[in-house]
Amino acid sequence: MNDINFIEMGKRIKLEREKNNMTRDQLAESVGISNVYLTQLERSDRQGSLAVICKIASVLNISLDYLIYGNDSIKVDKESIIEKINTLNSKRELKVIDEILNTIIPNLKK
Numbered sequence: 001m002n003d004i005n006f007i008e009m010g011k012r013i014k015l016e017r018e019k020n021n022m023t024r025d026q027l028a029e030s031v032g033i034s035n036v037y038l039t040q041l042e043r044s045d046r047q048g049s050l051a052v053i054c055k056i057a058s059v060l061n062i063s064l065d066y067l068i069y070g071n072d073s074i075k076v077d078k079e080s081i082i083e084k085i086n087t088l089n090s091k092r093e094l095k096v097i098d099e100i101l102n103t104i105i106p107n108l109k110k
Contacts, residue, residue, distance in 0.1 A: 004068055004069070005069075005070075006044040006047055007044040008070060009041075009044070009067060009068055010041055010042045010043055010044040011042075012062075012066070012067055012070065013038075013041055013042050013056060013060075013067070014042045016060040016062055016067075017042075017060065020060055020061075024038050024039060024042075027056070027059060027060070030059045031052060031055045031056055031059055032055065033052060037052075041056075050100070050103055050104070051103050051104075051107060053067065053068065054103070054104050054107040054108065055107045058107055058108055064104075085097060
């Protein structure tokens with residue numbers, strides 16, 4: 001697993017916001033966070049929660065993989081996701097995945 005480079009992630013948030021011709025106020029309002037919080041994320045002064053990062057990616061219409069790691073050419077299909085889940089062995093691992101999905105899926109549908 002790659003480490004998250006929060007400086008680069010902040011730069012990608014700003015870059016994609018500007019590509020979408022959005023002000024900080026507009027993106028912050030769409031995501032449901034304050035302008036100050038968004039500014040802190042863009043400057044990597046603060047690390048966002050998973051829910052906030054998911055919502056930013058959704059509003060900017062970019063993948064989480066690109067936003068977090070800068071990877072923009074990852075092909076994903078349901079079968080490969082299911083295969084990965086099937087490799088999990090413990091109830092704890094499955095519970096973590098379930099909690100992540102419960103956080104992400106509602107934000108993707110907004």
